[in-house]
Amino acid sequence: MRADPFSEVDANRLSQSKYSVFRSVESLASMTIADRSGDGNLVSIRDLVFSRDERKIFDGIDLDIRRGKVTAIMGPSGTGKTTLLKLIGGQLRPDRGTVVFDGKVVHEQGLRDLYALRRKMGMLFQTGALLTDIDVFENVAFPLREHTRLPESMIRTLVLMKLQAVGLRGARHLMPAQLSGGMARRVALARAIALDPMMIMYDEPFTGQDPISLGVLVKLIRDLNHSLGLTSVLVSHDVHETLSIADYIYMISEGKIVGQGTPEELDRSASQFVAQFVHGLADGPVPFHYPSDADYAGDLMGPVKRRPGARH
Amino acid sequence: MLQGWGIWALGGVQRIGRAHIFLAHVLLGLPGLLLRLRLLVREMYVVGVLSMLLIAISGLFVGMVLALQGHNVLSEFDAEQSLGVLVAASLVRELGPVVTALLFSGRAGSALTAEIGLMKATEQLSGMEMMAVDPIKRVVAPRFFAGLLSMPLLAALFSMVGVLGGYFVGVGLLGVDEGAFWAQMQAKIDFEEDIINGIIKSLVFGLIVTWIAVFEGYDAVPTAEGVSRATTRSVVYSAFAVLGSDFVLTALMLRGE
Amino acid sequence: MHSRVVEIWVGLFVGIGFLALFFLAMKVSNLGELSSSREGYTLFARFENTGNLKVRAPVSMAGVTIGRVKSIRFDKATYDAVVEMRIDPQYDTLPEDTSASILTAGLLGEQFIGLTAGALETYLKDGDQLELTQSAxxxxxxxxxxxxxxxxxxxxxxxxxxxxxxx
The missing domain is CATH 1.20.5 (Single alpha-helices involved in coiled-coils or other helix-helix interfaces)
Incomplete structure (x- = not known):
């Protein structure tokens, strides 16, 4: 059925770009060789508003993800970076605004079309999200078995190729519970590229890794992006690793984009927040102290009041 | 206070609504499942085969106790020959379907809830969605239909082993006449009114127990605590729902006579 | 676990389940008899009073069950009860002057129809009516x-x- 998956994907990209409505002139100007389709942005987000439980997580965000580039989205914990990935993947619906992936408005697709869109994106979850009841080989084979009717021999070849790409061909008989965190993420990465997607979204890939597996992951993300012509979206708060591989970076804080640019631009940025985040300062626009209604001296000397939430 | 009750009630109604939409979604997974019977067989193993021993042993003891207690009462009226009727009627009409459903929810139902809940907590379901695989059709539907199919078979196994247990105790230990034991049973137990109704009951209970189990797992708060709460809820709600619907079904079946 | 082992176990499980259903149908319930009662022949008898007689009550002769009550109707013209009985096919030599009475098993037990053979050499056929009856x-x-x-x-x-x- 799919004798040459690579060429078919390319054909897909070309055919879909014909319907692409959202072309921006500025991105056309900055087109590179990787932009084979002519539209520089694979994902464009316009005026995105999303709130959960009365709390506004995004308040009017505009964001573009260029084809063939590594785009990073950074910000303090709890700013909803993972939520942004879920909005791109269509697992959540925005309250306002649009998310366009490859020329299609994600949340306006029916279930069938949405699933067709998702086959063009891979996602790497923080925990790997491997299926725990089947081994590494079957995990990587899972999307192939679900979406194609390839003969067993071809599935075996493809799976071993993907596992070789992440350096875990020898671990194919292990169960997910036997893998370290870094290995689980690499297997998940092999699974994410099994169907040769156009884009991979990485959700906090560096969190809680030792320096060696950190190095492996950084190398893998960079290499895969170049060798497979992928577009990568990276969500992280690990400044050093992210700056080392990202082509373009967005900084999000309190529902707004507070800074953007190439790593060099951000390093030299005049924005106090960006400076605080990039250089890891304890105090700045994000204060060290949680806001308090009385000043310190008044709080210490003042009368003892029973706290409403106290248990006694 | 009153407002709290209102919110609680609204939340409950909302949950019930979600459970029904969920069920409809699961049922839509049937055609896809028929093309991949291997998935169903795998879940039948987990849900059915692994419950078989528990159900058989429980059925044996329930049947033996029924024979002991029944003999004790019947001998006062010199009606020991009716022991077979008593054991078989209790098992086929009530104890078979009900006790099997309760044991099934404790053994298989709670395991289903925990498994699906953990898959949700570890983002496996989310991961499937992002791989363009519908987790309700791929994960939930096979487990649901496996439970639905296993329940009547397990209930029949329970009743059969129970009748045999009653036979061993009644005829073997207490000296009830073997011919009378079987003959009276066959004369009084009606195929349509008793056996078929018992199968209908066990099908309904199977639907209720597996539905609650998979829904609680899918709807669980995706944390370790949330999953453990969902597992408890799954067993408790199943027990309530089984006993309640048993009353309704029995009333309907008796009125139909 | 190997998928072949799983398949064998599931096959075994389904097999045992159906065996249990078959056991309940044939050994525990009356399905085994019902199938044979589809055959046989029908006799009628009129009673002034059928008392507690129920459909499917046994019809016995000399203490042996030879058939079942199939239906009990009320005759508007004669104010009698008409009882239809299915007699098993192997008992086809009942004399024509056989009498039927409604008896009770034990002091408070179920009621059944007892047939007492007559002396004639001609036998009852399908659809015949028993003339001699005794009410409950x-x-x-x-x-x-x-x-x-x-x-x-x-x-x-x-x-x-x-x-x-x-x-």
Missing amino acids: LVLEQLISRFLFNKAEGGDKKADASAAAESK
């Missing part, structure tokens, strides 16, 4: 008759003792 004994009638007799007897005794006293 109704407990209330029995008791009232018993009390009536007792009261009569008691009066005589009372009269006798009164007469003796007066002597």
Whole structure:
């Protein structure tokens, strides 16, 4: 059925770009060789508003993800970076605004079309999200078995190729519970590229890794992006690793984009927040102290009041 | 206070609504499942085969106790020959379907809830969605239909082993006449009114127990605590729902006579 | 676990399940008999009173069950009950003057139809009617008759003792 998956994907990209409505002139100007389709942005987000439980997580965000580039989205914990990935993947619906992936408005697709869109994106979850009841080989084979009717021999070849790409061909008989965190993420990465997607979204890939597996992951993300012509979206708060591989970076804080640019631009940025985040300062626009209604001296000397939430 | 009750009630109604939409979604997974019977067989193993021993042993003891207690009462009226009727009627009409459903929810139902809940907590379901695989059709539907199919078979196994247990105790230990034991049973137990109704009951209970189990797992708060709460809820709600619907079904079946 | 082992176990499970269903149908319930009762032939009998007789009650002769009651109807013209019986095919030599009575198993047990063979050489055929019947004994009638007799007897005794006293 799919004798040459690579060429078919390319054909897909070309055919879909014909319907692409959202072309921006500025991105056309900055087109590179990787932009084979002519539209520089694979994902464009316009005026995105999303709130959960009365709390506004995004308040009017505009964001573009260029084809063939590594785009990073950074910000303090709890700013909803993972939520942004879920909005791109269509697992959540925005309250306002649009998310366009490859020329299609994600949340306006029916279930069938949405699933067709998702086959063009891979996602790497923080925990790997491997299926725990089947081994590494079957995990990587899972999307192939679900979406194609390839003969067993071809599935075996493809799976071993993907596992070789992440350096875990020898671990194919292990169960997910036997893998370290870094290995689980690499297997998940092999699974994410099994169907040769156009884009991979990485959700906090560096969190809680030792320096060696950190190095492996950084190398893998960079290499895969170049060798497979992928577009990568990276969500992280690990400044050093992210700056080392990202082509373009967005900084999000309190529902707004507070800074953007190439790593060099951000390093030299005049924005106090960006400076605080990039250089890891304890105090700045994000204060060290949680806001308090009385000043310190008044709080210490003042009368003892029973706290409403106290248990006694 | 009153407002709290209102919110609680609204939340409950909302949950019930979600459970029904969920069920409809699961049922839509049937055609896809028929093309991949291997998935169903795998879940039948987990849900059915692994419950078989528990159900058989429980059925044996329930049947033996029924024979002991029944003999004790019947001998006062010199009606020991009716022991077979008593054991078989209790098992086929009530104890078979009900006790099997309760044991099934404790053994298989709670395991289903925990498994699906953990898959949700570890983002496996989310991961499937992002791989363009519908987790309700791929994960939930096979487990649901496996439970639905296993329940009547397990209930029949329970009743059969129970009748045999009653036979061993009644005829073997207490000296009830073997011919009378079987003959009276066959004369009084009606195929349509008793056996078929018992199968209908066990099908309904199977639907209720597996539905609650998979829904609680899918709807669980995706944390370790949330999953453990969902597992408890799954067993408790199943027990309530089984006993309640048993009353309704029995009333309907008796009125139909 | 290997998928082949899983498949074998599931096959075994389904097999045992169906075996249990078959056991319940044939050994525990009356399905085994019902199938044979589809064959056989039908006899009718009229009773003044069928008492507690139920459909599917046994029809027995000399204590052996040879058939089942198939239906009980009320005849508007004669105010009788018409009982339809299915007799198993192997019992095809019932004399034409066979009589039917409604009997009770034990003191408070179920009621059934007892047939008593006659002496004729010709046999009953499908659709024939039994002419000699005896109705069910109704407990209330029995008791009232018993009390009536007792009261009569008691009066005589009372009269006798009164007469003796007066002597």
